[in-house]
Amino acid sequence: MKRLLPAPLLSLALVVMWLVLNRSLSPGQIILAFIFGFAMPILFAPLRPARPRIRHPLVVAHLILVVGYDVLLSNLEVLWGVLRARQRPPASRFVVIPLDLRDPSALAALSTITTVVPGTVWCELARDGSSVMLHVWDTTDEDAFIAHYKERYEAPLLKIFES
Incomplete structure (x- = not known):
């Protein structure tokens, strides 16, 4: 069947x-x-890749809410940044984020989340999967952005797919 x-x-x-x-x-x-x-x-x-085994479905629901909230907030931040771009140009930069994720499905989910949230673009995954390069539209503190990204997106995906 x-x-x-x-x-x-x-x-x-x-x-x-x-x-x-x-x-x-x-x-x-x-x-x-x-x-x-x-x-x-x-x-x-x-x-089709192998079917992932989702270990914590409630974490999935929470992650969906977090991403939805971040999308709304980022839209407003990008809008505000565009409106005041003449007074303060955005501090765009490429940020390399070390990854703990290794599961291909988790990496695919992380890339989708990154692309959906305005202001970030997934640019390159290291060949060994140890880091990802993102283009961030406006950030002044690279370390704070990395910590935020890992806490909000990578940590739940680690729990969902790999723990």
């Missing part, structure tokens, strides 16, 4: 997405949606 339907929730999501995007429930679109929804996970199953 796993071979015919490797990711049932993904298949269902693809069927629904197809029908919503095409805005049609005609028999032809329904057939195409099911073909697409069931064929794509089978074709791309070899490319």
